[in-house]
Amino acid sequence: MRPDLSITVAGIRMQNPVMTASGTFGYAQEFEPFLDLSRLGAIVVKTITRTPRVGNPPTRIVETPAGMLNAIGLQNVGLEAFIKEKLPYLRTLGPPIIVNIAGESIDDYVELASRLSDQEGISGIELNISCPNVADGLIFGCNAVLANKLIACVRQATSLPLIPKLSPNITDVVEIAQALADGGADALSLINTLIGMAVDVRSRRPKLSNVTGGLSGPAIRPVAVRMVWEVAQAVKLPLIGMGGIMTADDALEFLIAGATAVAVGTANFTSPSSAKRVIDGIKAYLIDHSVGRVTDLIGSLDLTGTTREITEWSS
Amino acid sequence: MSPSECHVEVVANKQIAPEYFSMRLAGPARLARFRPGQFLMLGWTDGRDPLLSRAMSIRSAKSPHPPFSKGGNGGIWGAKCEVEILYKVCGRGTALLAAMRPGRSLRVVGPLGNGFEISRNVTSAVLIAGGIGVPPIAALTEVLATRCAAHGTKIAVFLGGRSKADLLCVSDLRRAGATVRVATEDGSAGHKGLVTELLEQYLDARRSTLDGPLYACGPHPMLAAIAPIAERHNMPYQASMEANMACGFGACMGCVVPIRGNARERTYRLVCKDGPIFDGREILWDEQGAGVGKMEGSAV
Numbered sequence: 001m002r003p004d005l006s007i008t009v010a011g012i013r014m015q016n017p018v019m020t021a022s023g024t025f026g027y028a029q030e031f032e033p034f035l036d037l038s039r040l041g042a043i044v045v046k047t048i049t050r051t052p053r054v055g056n057p058p059t060r061i062v063e064t065p066a067g068m069l070n071a072i073g074l075q076n077v078g079l080e081a082f083i084k085e086k087l088p089y090l091r092t093l094g095p096p097i098i099v100n101i102a103g104e105s106i107d108d109y110v111e112l113a114s115r116l117s118d119q120e121g122i123s124g125i126e127l128n129i130s131c132p133n134v135a136d137g138l139i140f141g142c143n144a145v146l147a148n149k150l151i152a153c154v155r156q157a158t159s160l161p162l163i164p165k166l167s168p169n170i171t172d173v174v175e176i177a178q179a180l181a182d183g184g185a186d187a188l189s190l191i192n193t194l195i196g197m198a199v200d201v202r203s204r205r206p207k208l209s210n211v212t213g214g215l216s217g218p219a220i221r222p223v224a225v226r227m228v229w230e231v232a233q234a235v236k237l238p239l240i241g242m243g244g245i246m247t248a249d250d251a252l253e254f255l256i257a258g259a260t261a262v263a264v265g266t267a268n269f270t271s272p273s274s275a276k277r278v279i280d281g282i283k284a285y286l287i288d289h290s291v292g293r294v295t296d297l298i299g300s301l302d303l304t305g306t307t308r309e310i311t312e313w314s315s
Numbered sequence: 316m317s318p319s320e321c322h323v324e325v326v327a328n329k330q331i332a333p334e335y336f337s338m339r340l341a342g343p344a345r346l347a348r349f350r351p352g353q354f355l356m357l358g359w360t361d362g363r364d365p366l367l368s369r370a371m372s373i374r375s376a377k378s379p380h381p382p383f384s385k386g387g388n389g390g391i392w393g394a395k396c397e398v399e400i401l402y403k404v405c406g407r408g409t410a411l412l413a414a415m416r417p418g419r420s421l422r423v424v425g426p427l428g429n430g431f432e433i434s435r436n437v438t439s440a441v442l443i444a445g446g447i448g449v450p451p452i453a454a455l456t457e458v459l460a461t462r463c464a465a466h467g468t469k470i471a472v473f474l475g476g477r478s479k480a481d482l483l484c485v486s487d488l489r490r491a492g493a494t495v496r497v498a499t500e501d502g503s504a505g506h507k508g509l510v511t512e513l514l515e516q517y518l519d520a521r522r523s524t525l526d527g528p529l530y531a532c533g534p535h536p537m538l539a540a541i542a543p544i545a546e547r548h549n550m551p552y553q554a555s556m557e558a559n560m561a562c563g564f565g566a567c568m569g570c571v572v573p574i575r576g577n578a579r580e581r582t583y584r585l586v587c588k589d590g591p592i593f594d595g596r597e598i599l600w601d602e603q604g605a606g607v608g609k610m611e612g613s614a615v
Contacts (some may be wrong), residue, residue, distance in 0.1 A: 026566040033317045033564075034424070054581050058382075061559045061569030063408075066364040068561060072568050075583070218363045246363060269562035270362045271422060273320050 002048060004293040005279070007041070009238045009261050010161035010186035012123045014081060014097050016194030017294055018251065020277045021242045022047055022100035022126060022165070023072070024216075025284055027086040028093060033274035038094040039279060041261060045082075045090065047100045047128045050108050052078035056133065062198050067219030067244070068266060069196050071133045071210035072124035074102055095122035098163065104285035106150050110157045117158040125160050130167030130192035132214045141167035141192070144179035151183030163240065165189040166231075168223055177231045187261070189240040190231060191224045217242040217266040230264050232258025232299055242292040247276065248281020252278070255282075258299040318564060319345060320424045322360065325417050326397060330612025333479045334405070335447070336413050337374070340398045342423060349398035349484040350430025351564065352532075352555055352592045355400065356563035357412075358422045365408045367561050371400040372532070372589075373426060374450035374514035375457070375485075401483060403447040421505040428591045431455050431530055431553055438466040438527065442493075443473045443514055446481050451555055452532050453484045453491075460492040469494050470515065474512025506577030514577075517589060518548050528553055529595075539600040552595030558586040562587045573599040 005016035019042040020028075027045050028037055033295070037043070055075025058176045062069050077085065082099075090097045099122055101112040109127060129147060131137035140150045154162060164180045166173060168191040177188055191216025206212075207278060223244025225265040231240055241254030242263035251262040263313055267274035323342035331337050346355075351373075353517030358368030378396035404413050415421075431451070441461050444452035452472065460470050470493040476482045478501045490494045498513045506513045510533075529545050531538055532555035545552035560570035564587060571583035572590070574597055584590065584597075 005527065024566065026568075030562075030564055030566045054583060055571065057573070057581070058583075059559055060571060061561050063365065063367045066366055068366055070561070070567070075568050075571075115470070146354060217366050260419050264364070265403065266561075267362075269567050270358055270368055271320060272424065272564065272566075294444075305574060314414050 001287055001290070001292075003291065005014070005283060005286070007260055007295055009240060010124060010163055011099070012042065012161055014261065014281060015039075015095060016041040016279050016282070017255065017261040018260055018275055018282070019098070019240065019263040020044050020268060020275060021168065022128065024086050024265040024268045028089050031268070031272050033278045040095045040275055041279070042098055042123070043084070043090065043093065043260075044098045044100055044126055044263060047074050047102045048076055048078055048079055048082045048112065049074060049081050049102055050240045052076065052081065053127070057209045059207060059209055062213070064196065064198055064215065065219060067213055067215050067217030069198055069208060069213035070193070071135050071208045071213035073210065074131060074137075081114060083115075087121065089121060091121035097121055098124040098126050100126040100128050102128040102131055102134075102137070106153050109150060113154045113160070113162075114157040117160055118291070122160065122225055124186075125158065125162055125290040126189055126288035127154065127162060127164040127292060129194070130165050130169070132167070132169065132212065133210055138167055138169060141176065142170050143173050148179040148183040151180050151185050154299060155184035161186040163187045163189050165192050166227075167192050168220070168227060169195050173227045174230055174234045177235045177237075178183060181235050181237050185237060187238045187260075188231065188235070190227050191243045194220050194223065216244065218246055218250075220244050221250060223295065225257050228254055228259050229257040229301065242294070245278065248278050248285060250280060251278050252285060252297065255294070255297045256299070256301050258301070260298055262293075318427050318540055319343070319553070320400075320422070321346070323398070323423045323496070325419045327417060328413070328415050330399070332483060334403050334480070335483060336404065338402065338412065338415075340423070341395050341419065342398060344378050344396045345421070346378040346398050346426065347427040349376055351458055352430035352451045353426040353428045354591065355398070355423050355425035355565070356427065357400065358424075360409075360420055360422050362422065365411065365522050367485050368422070368424065368563065369408055369412075370402045370560055370563060371401075372450040374399040374401050374454055379608075394432050396440075401447065409582070410452075425585060426565055429589070431592050433458060434528075438461055438464060439468050439470075440519045440527035441473070441514070441518070441529050441532040442445050443510060443533065443537070445475045445530065445537040446477070447483075447511060448531075448533030448555065449474065449483045452530065453487055455530055455589065456488055456493050457491045457575055471496070473498070473510050473514050473517070475499070475513075475533065477501060477559050493557065494543060509537070509540070511537060514541065515535065515544055518544065518550075531555065538595075542595045542598070542600050545595055553592050554595045555591050556586050556593055556598070560587050563587045575599050
């Protein structure tokens, strides 16, 4: 049996549902010694801003239980250097390239999207509206009205698929997801990091120079799976699930909960070949469970016997 | 030599001082091709908690290692080598490492980083190590000592620590042919005080006969204190820097150090990729950000 792993998200066809999460895969070149990049479902590159950013002062990273806090501060080479120095390499790899962008204003996002639309070899744009480590990084991700307005404006600037990346640092993820769907998003990525903090008790100082940072890794996976499940039921857009995926089983949780694709993030740091193992593991699962197509798994969560079971008398 | 990811097997894990361990790992032969100053990211095979790998400077590597019976066919092991790292137990991760028995498996990414720059016609060198900063300095000593011996000169190594128990590899360094001078803060061995005081006295006395570079690895205050000494004596200075890092190969952008340059805006370099060895004149020594929360066990 040769299971079919291919999927389509926002019109982007992928050979398998395993992508890389923005900010954890650099511009892909860093990973060349460790895995065959052509095997990935899609490559999502680190956030690009209009002008280069130097990022936050150290300390930028600290380990926490089953997770890590980061406060990199969107350090990146900027739009023009990305186009000139990074994109030519990315184009040669094969898998669809999705460029993650962030701005401080609607103008920034519009400019980034329209400039990237002119370039060869970009399959989609992921909008970072959920960075917890820069001033105002969360403005668009935490307000349904602004989120809707942003996506509607960027929609006018490009015909590329638009994939906003949602923040978990909100009360109702469905409200934001719906606003983005209404504004013209083609798919949704969820989740970005949870805002966290760690204190050095001896010095009574924060462990990060930015004081707070984004929590990622296995610690946040249950939150991410729950959010994917909630949004999948309410919003008719394909979802890219991410948050603490280390293994194929972790990825399968997201697919079963309703994600069409998944992204491997923090695991790329601890083992740069993680994405390959997740792909191989999903394939093995499909064979073991006699599932012909990976798309058969999407949203296949069985709620029989749970408190959420939908029965005639409850509906 | 480009880095790779592999599994290694613990062959020995020996306590060498009250808080310090030497661990020997058997792995693919390519791990043996390293430059002194390069490091490995050493992690747990399931990798959930503790999540992140620990940066460990390579003390030595021997190749080839006789193949294990189970790996005789090449298997997952292929040709073998043995890599040695030294670590100090200072947190949960290194405590877990300390409890590991031979036969257990760990995950390695490496060798990583640039390593020390060694000029081909080196005739003298001064090396300084503080505490657990000694592994790359010992590895470098072994390379330099043979070259200097050809010129009839000796390597001068300065070791510093809080007390005698923090001075590692002293006999290794002497065996390699280096002249070793030690300093301890509590005076339990050698000069009572900081190793940088000892270094200064030495350089002041011998300035005219030294042109070799200064190489150092150790705590940040020690590295920072050496910078003006190197400048005053007009000696090139290669410092092995340390920072919290998640990946070790340039993807996470966590391990930055501030660099001199543009006065209006800070510039950073990555310890893992641009370093860990930096030209001492390049580093902005007085700015280290929060500077707290240093990851345990980073012997880089």
